[in-house]
Amino acid sequence: MLFAQISDPHVVAPPGKGELYGVDTADALIRALTAIAQIRPHIETVVMTGDLVNKGRPDEYAGLAGVLSAFPFRYLLVPGNHDHRDTLRQAFPAFAELQGAGFIQYTAELGPVRLVVIDTLIEGRHDACLDETRLGWLDAELGRAPAMPTVIAMHHPPFKTGLASFDAMPFEGASAFEALIRRHPHVERIICGHNHRAVQRRFGGTIVSVCPSTAFAYALHLEPGQGFKTSAEPPGFQVHLWTDGQLVTHTHALPPTLTQPAH
Ligand SMILES: [Fe+2]
Numbered sequence: 001m002l003f004a005q006i007s008d009p010h011v012v013a014p015p016g017k018g019e020l021y022g023v024d025t026a027d028a029l030i031r032a033l034t035a036i037a038q039i040r041p042h043i044e045t046v047v048m049t050g051d052l053v054n055k056g057r058p059d060e061y062a063g064l065a066g067v068l069s070a071f072p073f074r075y076l077l078v079p080g081n082h083d084h085r086d087t088l089r090q091a092f093p094a095f096a097e098l099q100g101a102g103f104i105q106y107t108a109e110l111g112p113v114r115l116v117v118i119d120t121l122i123e124g125r126h127d128a129c130l131d132e133t134r135l136g137w138l139d140a141e142l143g144r145a146p147a148m149p150t151v152i153a154m155h156h157p158p159f160k161t162g163l164a165s166f167d168a169m170p171f172e173g174a175s176a177f178e179a180l181i182r183r184h185p186h187v188e189r190i191i192c193g194h195n196h197r198a199v200q201r202r203f204g205g206t207i208v209s210v211c212p213s214t215a216f217a218y219a220l221h222l223e224p225g226q227g228f229k230t231s232a233e234p235p236g237f238q239v240h241l242w243t244d245g246q247l248v249t250h251t252h253a254l255p256p257t258l259t260q261p262a263h
Pocket residue numbers: 008010050051082194195196
């Protein structure tokens with residue numbers, strides 16, 4: 001079994017109709033999905049870990065839906081800090097797991113692995129939260145299948161990365177989340193986005209893996225005051241391969257979308 005992870009596509013319009021920081025983000029997403037479609041064995045499922053669009057607007061989600069519908073994948077969508085829950089729901093009425101009210105949290109079966117999506121969004125803000133309601137749901141969900149290897153998908157990484165501008169945004173509930181994960185050793189991996197870079201860290205006895213953006217990278221700025229700067233490093237996606245009872249993560253780079261160094 002293998003599945004792909006795309007993160008932070010930040011779609012702003014249909015392809016050819018809009019740019020963000022000089023990047024046609026819908027076209028960049030198409031390039032990623034095209035590359036995923038060429039991988040063998042065939043990939044059926046693409047997990048998208050948030051910042052699906054840039055401002056949470058209906059027209060942006062319409063652009064995203066148009067791109068996704070051109071490919072045959074099963075998409076598992078996760079909200080990020082640039083998303084808006086109800087507008088996302090309305091753009092994908094056939095995605096039953098997104099519907100309802102409140103947080104977007106659900107479980108999907110991926111053959112030998114369960115994938116549990118959790119919602120770290122505080123709507124209208126960029127920082128993150130896992131409160132008692134969300135953690136309580138996760139605890140119960142993980143407890144339902146303790147023998148099944150489980151991947152948790154969420155937008156914000158639950159630790160300080162050293163990327164100073166990201167670290168300035170708090171993650172409320174991160175300590176309680178780590179204690180919860182430690183009680184569920186069948187959590188094989190936590191997959192995230194948000195940083196627009198590949199980052200890994202040990203967390204609660206498991207591994208957190210952060211996927212690059214398909215649109216653009218943020219620079220490796222480790223000191224305060226450097227702000228969020230785009231970088232000419234290549235965008236990319238990840239492929240998670242279940243083999244020998246373990247999850248192996250591959251990062252696939254895409255052609256650069258920006259030609260200037262960090263600015
Ligand atoms: Fe993002």
